[in-house]
Amino acid sequence: MTNIQMSSHEKHQRIWQTVVAIPPGKVASYGQVADLAGLPGRARLVGKCMAYASDEIQVPWYRVLKSNGQLAFAPDSNAAKKQTALLIKEGVTVNNNRVKLHEFGWQPSLDEILFKLQF
DNA sequence: CGACTGACGCCGA
DNA sequence: CTCGGCGCCAGTC
Numbered sequence: 516m517t518n519i520q521m522s523s524h525e526k527h528q529r530i531w532q533t534v535v536a537i538p539p540g541k542v543a544s545y546g547q548v549a550d551l552a553g554l555p556g557r558a559r560l561v562g563k564c565m566a567y568a569s570d571e572i573q574v575p576w577y578r579v580l581k582s583n584g585q586l587a588f589a590p591d592s593n594a595a596k597k598q599t600a601l602l603i604k605e606g607v608t609v610n611n612n613r614v615k616l617h618e619f620g621w622q623p624s625l626d627e628i629l630f631k632l633q634f
Numbered sequence: 635c636g637a638c639t640g641a642c643g644c645c646g647a
Numbered sequence: 648c649t650c651g652g653c654g655c656c657a658g659t660c
Binding site: 544545546549556557558559560561562563564565566569576579580581582583586587588594598 | 640641642643644
């Protein structure tokens with residue numbers, strides 16, 4: 516089958532574009548972002564990018580969680596508190612370092628995927 | 635060049 | 648719910 520090579524720059528580009536598409540008040544998992552970005556199984560890569568993004572105010576990195584709804588940071592850690600504060604500010608409820616995905620998980624419609632993810 | 639290391643995920647016990 | 652194990656891959660050492 517045809518194997519399309521993607522430059523690390525493009526992967527980077529797709530991941531951020533996907534994260535930016537997450538609506539305020541909603542959250543998505545690393546794996547979900549990877550899938551939507553066309554990088555199935557590359558959840559760790561998404562985490563890598565979020566680490567870079569922590570400096571950039573542009574990317575809503577805090578809307579990205581683990582697949583079970585837990586924050587990626589250790590409870591009580593500085594980063595976890597910071598992320599929790601940002602989420603609560605958007606109306607997302609955080610309990611014990613975790614968010615209920617059935618309540619706040621982002622489930623993009625086909626429409627959103629086609630219009631927001633330009634790749 | 636091999637080993638180790640992550641803002642991860644899934645499955646089975 | 649916890650633990651172990653394996654998959655994944657770009658950096659670091």
